[in-house]
Amino acid sequence: MSAIYAIGSNGSGQLGIGHKEDVSVPKPVLLKDISLEQTTKVRGGGNHTILLSFGTLYCSGDPISGACGIIHDAAHAPSQFREVNFGSENAPANYSIRFCAASWESSIIVQEDENGKATQVYAFGTGYKGELGLGDFIFKSAKAQLIEDFPPAGLEVVDLAASVSHVVAVLSNGEAYGWGSGRKGQLGEPEGVIYGPRKVTGANFKVIRAVCGREFTYLLGEPREGQHVVLGSDKWNARSSAPAAVPNWKDVGASWGSIFVLQGNGKLLAWGRDDHGQLPTSEVPPLSQIAIGSEHAVGLTENQEVLAWGWGEHGNCGPKTANGDVKGRWNVIASSQYLPQESKISSIGAGCATSWVCITG
Secondary structure, three states, X not given: OOEEEEEEOOOOOOOXXXXXXXXXXXXXXOEOOOOOOOOOEEEEOOOEEEEEEOOEEEEEEOOOOOOOEOOOXXXXXXXXXXXXXXXXXXXXXXXXXXXXXXXXXXXXEEEEOOXXXXXXXXXXXXXXXXXXXXXXXXXXXXXXXXXXXXXXXXXXXXXXXXXXXXXXXXXXXXXXXXXXXXXXXXXXXXXXXXXXXXXOOOOOOOOOEEEEOOOEEEEEOOXXXXXXXXXXXXXXXXXXXXXXXXXXXXXXXXOOOEEEEEEOOOOEEEEEOOOOOOOOOOOOOOEEEXXXXXXXXXXXXXXXXXXXXXXOOOOOOOOOOEOOEEEEEEEEEEEHHHOOOOOEEEEEEXXXXXXXXXXXX
16 A cells, blocks of 8 residues: 555645645545655645655646646646646656755756756746746746756755745755845845855855755754754744754754754754744654654654644644644654554655655555
8 A cells, every 4th residue: 555645734735635625634645647656755835735756746736826837727727646747848857856845836846867967957836036046037937947057067966945935955065055035144145035046155064955944044064063054034043042063963854933853863853933832842752754844843753653743723733733733742643553564654744734644565
């Protein structure tokens, strides 16, 4: 059995479950010709979700923004995932897609070139603050558009991240480039709206990973030393509460106002916004994976339980909330004990008030 289950905000059909109502109990996602024999990456925008599986991109949600690619009958687009139609002879078709990210109304992908290197960066959707990275004259396109002359010759993309209105790509030489809204310094100096890839200043180490909050960017170096830096807004103390280093980190994530670091021992370190219970309690058990949404967190425990906590007004943290929050505790939203013996929870995902559980077996 291979499947994806989803809960949370669904007003635009971004859960891909056949209707447009929010749900707080996991529902199976409707998949059109999608193979799930390996871990699937899930990235959520404001009203759309993209899935990356076996190098192929799929999407469900708002067809009007263009973030789901070309949809010929947008008014009657079904609430299910389908392979993205990039709509151009020059758009990705023949090579594997390596990375994907979603801003509020756009999608960004990195495709391999003919040499198997991740060098082809495409954007599609709507971006009034430079999120498409296509210059200051192109702010909407349902066709996938290649970002020209990026990355620089001889380099490839090794990580890709986005939040509401900015995008960051980490390159193989340890530099990070960004585009979109940089008015809070989240893309380095000088501040402002950046319409095409620009080197991010502010990291004095080789960057290997990036995640984005609403108005900040979090960059990390090699896990052994744990060098890191938060660029941008210090609202909710996202910068000033950061520890000096995060050695032996395993994975990272960011909500709109908080930062989460999964350590090698399975413990979760977090700081930043906590008014809806976004930060984990000290009792959270060791985790093997994390997925961080707009203002909630999802974690997979070592014994295959999926936990969720934080702002859950749309059902994305399960049905048991207090004034829409799961604060100072967590809900178990899925567990392998209810799966066939040969199946397992392979990965989890989180988006804008959405949560995802991928099952293989």
